[in-house]
Amino acid sequence: MQTPSRYLNFFIAAFVSVYFPSVAATNLPEAYQPCATCHGENAEGNSTLSSPAIAGMEAWYITRQLNNFKKDRRGTKPADTYGAQMIAVSKPLSDKTIEELASALSHLEKIKPKQAKAGDPEAGKKYYFSNCASCHAVNGRGNASLKAPSLLGLDEAYLTRQLMHFRKGLRGTHRHDVAGRRMAIMAQILTDDNAVEDTVAFILSLNHR
Incomplete structure (x- = not known):
């Protein structure tokens, strides 16, 4: 049985996307609205939600990964909680919407991450x-x-x-x-x-x- 906390971040994100529809950046398509609540207004990511920056990713890679989630090729393992969330949001996306999202995100400037805290x-x-x-x-x-x-x-x-x-x-x-x-x-x-x-x-x- 799944614990209530497992998908807490996902449900919070879904609530925000419904009641605060203006969160998506104006230079991104309307279809990005549900994505913005986790990945950020400008696709800059959100470390609190463990959501990576997706600004500037290659369109072909975004397309492949969204299709992987949509077709249960990624995120199906019980331990991959965030992957399960991505499956849920990817399932309703049409091929045209995926293409539109991928193209728009690929034209954004990449976010420069901080240096590592661990490792040599x-x-x-x-x-x-x-x-x-x-x-x-x-x-x-x-x-x-x-x-x-x-x-x-x-x-x-x-x-x-x-x-x-x-x-x-x-x-x-x-x-x-x-x-x-x-x-x-x-x-x-x-x-x-x-x-x-x-x-x-x-x-x-x-x-x-």
Whole structure:
């Protein structure tokens, strides 16, 4: 049985989107309204709700992830509470709406996250160049031809959580999530939490170069 607190943030967000419809930024489509309550008026994210910044993400990546949630390719594991919330909000979206949202968000300026509080960026540099740079590029800007998104603009908590999800089989397990499955394999190279923290610390440092 699900605990009432599990989806508390989601229900708060849903309430705000209904009773305060003006929260969405004027330069984003109306369809962004429900998203703004968690991801911010300008898609800058909200650490209190553990919602990452999505401003400036590539349109193709946003499209893929919204479809992954919509088609139960991501967020279905019981431990992935935030993923479950995303499934709920993605299900009603039409292909046209997803395309509209992705395009609008991709044209926003990326948010520069703070430096990492944990981890050693110098140690993480070794992990990154050995295992991540070949797809995500040496500067972290990604490579669309390899279906590898930019890692810039994402905060420490989100990057850490997603790498942990890949390591623990909470993400990248669906047979149709080809890119996610590849990441799940690569994440096993990070053999402990320290390796994850170090890698994230280095990725965050790329935002300040």
